[in-house]
Amino acid sequence: MQVVVLGAGFGGLTFCQHFRHPDARLTVVDRTNHHLFQPLLYQVAACGLSATEIAQPVRSILSKRRDITVLFNRVVGIDLQHKQVRLAQGELSYDYLVLALGGQTSYFGHPEWEQFAPGLKTLADALRIRSQILLAFEQAENATDPQERDRLMTIVVVGGGPTGVELAGAFAELARTVLNRDFRRIDPSKARIILIEGSPLVLSHLPAELSASAQRQLTALGVQIHNNIHVQAIRAHEVELADGRVIRAGTIIWAAGVAASPLAGELGVELDRGGRIKVAPDLSLPGHPEVFAIGDMVSLLQPNGQPVPGVSPAAMQMGRHVAVIIKAELNSPRGPTARPPFQYWDKGTMATIGRSAAVAWIGRFRFSGLLAWLTWLFVHLIFLVGFRNRLAVLFQWAYSYFAYKRSARIITYLPGAAADAGSLSARTDDA
């Protein structure tokens, strides 16, 4: 009995943790060699954590499970009819298939914006953003033209959802409390951090009082928020807004859209507008009870009419649900029984803004500021995969908090954007 799991994110790994059967062999395929603790990815981009602190090798996490084979490989196609997965190198037959490939940054039909405004989904994205921001300040220190300096010291974040808010807050703190002492010709605390959001308030998925609080906390950190406006175009070093205004910037980050992995579109099943698979209530593909989809690839309505949100707790709950179903069927000698529908348990929503600044919405409780921030900190540390990382991250945070320093301020590379760097190179080995 072959069970193939595509993707080693929160959904795929949770499935593995809950699924074990004497008759089954598992194969986990991921396009990277590591599981990523995505909720803290923005900290890597903002120089607070190093890449290895929020990532662990998939095969190291699953090392003790002798029934699991991990392949660092790329999925190029899925043949639902013949129950086969085609990989860049080789192929796999399956009896059960779990699709947990997650999402990717979406530019709403403008893929050409990607080169000017990176998104934040992978470690490489985070390292690219980090290098780009640090490089912009370094170039400003070298620049002589005041206008060019102002441009280099402007950071634009497009999208006021959780990622955009976290990034804008973290960049503001980086400039005002960390970099501010280290330059001689420029004053990093004068850097402009601009957040562009189409709704009247940031974090529009939260109750209005929390959105308003987040907006106030961000403003207090020095972030300039443009509400009620969309981006018209993004070009090299500039963002054009719908009202014609043009903002020149050293760094532009795209935090406005996420879509499901493009593989979802090749299955021949119904998708929602974000390219997510409209699964059956048990999370299987309609017409393919042996294939399940979980996590950010999935479009599913809750009984209250709201969609299950694309957050890691949902992905983990789905992984567990599918594990229970498959285990029950393997243990049922008379063939498949009725499958229970997936039920999402909302544990609450949080967003962090900066040092002692956050908002949280947990059940009946809505709170913001230091208490929300401490809650956020506690919850994220608890869930960080792996003991070592937990301690290391705690150590980094305590250090940043008390010393107003950031440890991961190393420019190592800037893939694909070398031309932007002008005469300076961001690669340590180029000069």
Add this chain to the structure above:
Amino acid sequence: MQVVVLGAGFGGLTFCQHFRHPDARLTVVDRTNHHLFQPLLYQVAACGLSATEIAQPVRSILSKRRDITVLFNRVVGIDLQHKQVRLAQGELSYDYLVLALGGQTSYFGHPEWEQFAPGLKTLADALRIRSQILLAFEQAENATDPQERDRLMTIVVVGGGPTGVELAGAFAELARTVLNRDFRRIDPSKARIILIEGSPLVLSHLPAELSASAQRQLTALGVQIHNNIHVQAIRAHEVELADGRVIRAGTIIWAAGVAASPLAGELGVELDRGGRIKVAPDLSLPGHPEVFAIGDMVSLLQPNGQPVPGVSPAAMQMGRHVAVIIKAELNSPRGPTARPPFQYWDKGTMATIGRSAAVAWIGRFRFSGLLAWLTWLFVHLIFLVGFRNRLAVLFQWAYSYFAYKRSARIITYLPGAAADAGSLSARTDDA
């Protein structure tokens, strides 16, 4: 009074630490944004440490020195006559100039080997080697052809000096004690680590008894050493030896040669065979008393006829020597006085081989094994720049030592070598 320091390695930073004068302003230029603790670079390549643990931003180290401006910039030329340094962006005039640009990997007239066999001088080099080795094991797990598997699981290190010995030992340990439990289709403990050295023994700069001990310790770790043989050619995935033998490999590392920064060659002064500047006894350039060179750029004989070795203690001692000279001249109202010659104080030589394995030669004492390793550990921790890094590195080492795990096993990118990776991509964002 303008003092310009080119390079923020051990030499340049030590100069800054010892030079401070009310009449002087310093400008430090480096082509990277970080100071690198180079003695531990091999640990980054071998997945033991993460990049940020051995690197710190130069401007953060020098943050409190308001008399110092740090520029992340590239030196493109030096005009000794007009006392000017040309940078990629702008230029600097100097009254005193300190050249501390260090060295780079040399391929002895075969620059085309670089693409197939990276050297280890920069953080980017180390991350490239790390990604390449991890990727080779991942590809071996995906491969079906046994010969291809054997090739992928072969690592060749060219050069049995300190760097080559450290790398070969660390790779052997990585394969045999860390990776060995994590794969299902291949057995990483069967990986071949091959070290190629032209001399009869590795570490030929040490007394024969220590070289022999290092050779024994390496062999005990499972490293295959080819002595008395040179490399004839390096091509994609293969090394040809002088006797015609060809070794096919998944990863080839070049640890056989170092030369001074090529800027040394453009000064019009006498160089040695490694391109190093033949400085006057006070470390100044002959004919240019206002220009000094220190560290790995320098060729200087000791009174015993031996050259001052290209090691960090020598660079630091030179930095301090030049600081003392310039300070004395600024404090002497009647112009330059007689300058003392530089004297190298040899604190000893050590090389680490692996877990509890090392050799050390300190004054009259020669020892190897656990004691040498503990000494090596102690000395390197003491000298690691910055309190935070020291604690973090200690933590990593304790973790690796007791848990037989390595924390930094994340493949993030493989600059310039994507074609080698075949159908698999080493960039996290490519697939």
